[in-house]
Amino acid sequence: MAEVVSYRKRRGVEAFMLVFAVALGWGGYVIIHLNQDAELPKQWPWALGILFGMALVLHLVVRWRTPYADPLILPLVMLLNGLGLAMIHRLDLGTDPVMHSAELQLGWMVVAVIACCAVLIWLRDYRILHRYTYLMFLAGMALLMLPLVPGLGLEKNGARIWIHLGSYSFQPAELAKLVLAVAFASYLVEKRDVLALAGVKFVGLDLPRARDLGPILVMWLASLAVLVFQKDLGTSLLFFGLFVMMLYVATEKPSWVILGLGLFISGAVGAYFLFGHVQTRVSGWLTPFSNYDLNYQVINGQFGIAWGGLFGTGWGLGRPNLTPLAKTDFISAAIGEELGITGLAAVIILYGFIVARGLRAALGSRDPFGKLLAAGLAFVFAIQVFAIIGGVTRLLPLTGLTTPFMSQGGSSLVANWVMIGLLLLITHQVRQPSVEPVADPVASLAGEATQLIPVGSVRPSVAEDETGPLPIFADAPTGPIPAVSPDAPTGPIPAVSPDALTGPVPSIHSDDPTEFVPTVDPNTEATTAITPDDGGPR
């Protein structure tokens, strides 16, 4: 009998981990106040209540809609979000006068959690998204290029990646990341067979055919446009990296990665010589002290992490405010300062776990669209975390990406929570036990073939061939072929073949061999062919 791998739902584990995560985030907030004022903050019941409320709502919606979803994703995200909120609050306290961006961020978190629940409740099946390949692609591209529209785009800190609607500013690239991941996944599901075709062979590497290079060139030009016109290294890297990785996952051809890397490096080197802002980033990465004023932010972030050391200064006891943009780009430096390398490493591992759960969903997924989408979402998340934390710790040139779930910023938070909603939907499908009909084209073809025999054409020779020496019932006509009239339905019974029962027949009560005996003439070969093993379920 076929076996099916199933996963336990583990919703109880999820509930426990959610409580743990909320307690850790809230604990950070309380320790900040204990360390700074030696008393509990006045609003502590509110903070605890709102965080718990959100965790409870998420947990209940998951129990209701996606009971088989991965039990770890939500607690991990809650913990990162809680740590981010606590750190933003801590940075608020460090300004004079005290700012209230943490409250605003908490408001955005509520919106984001509602958005995530909406995805779980209304989307239900992520496969619907497969229908809108090119619409999604166009929408994603439009979102990506939206900041370039005059009058709508807004240039902040040298990068033109915001749009302003009234008094709010919004980073459309965060949403574009999600939309484009869906678009790429559904596009590649359709086209991967073509894209996997080998073209010219070059130094032992099967290069793709020249005519299939269109999509990767389009994405390359789009990411170059982002780099040139929006002056944003991070977004450019993110989208091109996402596309190349998904192409690799879809086609399993390393040549696409090498091609993509080549294109990216040529683009990056070209950009380095042509644009001043790229040169600034590279000098901040390799030789920050060559220009202290220009690289002030990177240098201060490094000082902060160094000051934190192994165990950090403790919540609220460092001076992360000295770094410009500590709440957004440099929040990981603030974590490194106050929680030390131990805390920063923990945060990176938490991100790693989210990526790992996403990739695991991709590995387990049975439909190619879900596989590619989960892999794409996990990759885009991984690239983003790697690029920004790598930039802050000077492993890479600094790129202006947000740290998912931690950085201050509503658009990033909402987009990332929606992404988590999608991942939960995919993991629900992946982990749900289901009996997959085993595709067996040979068997079904054979089944069709016998049905082509025209009813009524009695051909004894065929009959002889097919039944041969098999036993024949007294009341049955000798011609065993379809000529059997409806009144005499009992044709000769062929011997029970060893593979008599292969399908998922539920609970067959024929383990007892005696059950076979009365129905078959004891004098025939058929009975001798039946052994207790033959008829039983397997």
Place this chain on the structure above:
Amino acid sequence: MSELVVVALKLGYLALLWLFILFVGNVVRTDLFGRKLPATEIAQASLVAASGPTAKMSRKVEKRLPTLLKITHGRQAGLTVPLAGGVLIGRSPDCQLLLEDDYVSTKHARIVVTATGYQVEDLGSTNGTFVNNQRVTAPTPFGTGDTLRIGRTLMSVEK
């Protein structure tokens, strides 16, 4: 606050943070391979789920409802299959009753539960489905003692 308390809070917090990670790691470990279930268990679970609507059936109808389908003639003679929740009959591997019979179509017939009892419905088979030697053209009710013929397999409906 004293220096000691500050250090204790700091280290305690980090310890809890890493404890969280250890918990996550443990969940990942125990979740690694999943459980292997025989397919029948899931099929039965879905049968139980599918038989939900039959609750509307009156007690009287339910009492005289047949429960078993027993193959009397055919290669699999002697085989009994529970009717509960309905049965899909054919040669395709996703049928609940998989018949070893060359005259059975891939998806041949379906037995469904209605408020009045069981009905058999032909799914456009080549050789037809017969209830008491009458060819079925529409969903046909049947009860205990009736004979079903699918291809060259004869089945009797038993309680």
